[in-house]
Amino acid sequence: MESDCPDWTHETAAFAEGFTCIVGVDEVGRGPLAGPVTAAAVRLRPGRIPEGLNDSKKLSAPRREALAMEILAVAEVSVAHATVEEIDRLNILQASHLAMARALAALPCAPDIALIDGNMIPKGLPHPCRPIVRGDALCLSIAAASIVAKVTRDRIMVDLAQQHPGYGWGTNAGYGTPEHLQALLDLGPTPHHRRSFKPVHNILYQEATVSL
Structure with a gap:
């Protein structure tokens, strides 16, 4: 056991x-x-x-x-x-x-x-x-x-x-909680976000598409 x-x-x-x-x-x-x-x-x-x-x-x-x-x-x-x-x-x-x-x-x-x-x-x-x-x-x-x-x-x-207030990192440690994901949509990514991770990549891709 x-x-x-x-x-x-x-x-x-x-x-x-x-x-x-x-x-x-x-x-x-x-x-x-x-x-x-x-x-x-x-x-x-x-x-x-x-x-x-x-x-x-x-x-x-x-x-x-x-x-x-x-x-x-x-x-x-x-x-x-x-x-x-x-x-x-x-x-x-x-x-x-x-x-x-x-x-x-x-x-x-x-x-x-x-x-x-x-x-x-x-x-x-x-x-x-x-x-x-x-x-x-x-x-x-x-x-x-x-x-x-x-x-x-x-x-x-x-x-x-x-x-970088607003993302809840003090409690979520950067994990993709609902609060963090909503802040990503509302505030956009920071320099400390991992661009290769899907939720961040998708938001950046959407921003690039909108700006075209």
């Missing part, structure tokens, strides 16, 4: 194989219509693991914030992004992998192995990687990375909401 919470099983297996710098990696922000995609890499220390780590989607915002602070206090952490321009140029999957690679490269400890959420491994990484499907719900290191990435990206979207 599958546990409701992530555990240390994958890290224990990696330690048993001789790996010492074991890092969990996750990203957030593939689905939104606006803002960057953000990845975090976290190296947890045995015996210094915050209580209550879980998939960031299963935690309340205040709990995520508190856990992110705990993780930053006891672990090696790196956060990186891929921009809207990179998302539009590369596609969202490749941009997500780019953010992950950047997060891994910025860690103070070069990983011996990266435990990566999902079923795909970013290309060109200089160290072994192990994909774990639903890793944020199964693996403590990946759960920690999911929390840090989510909190960091949410803060970015709150800041962008101050610069």
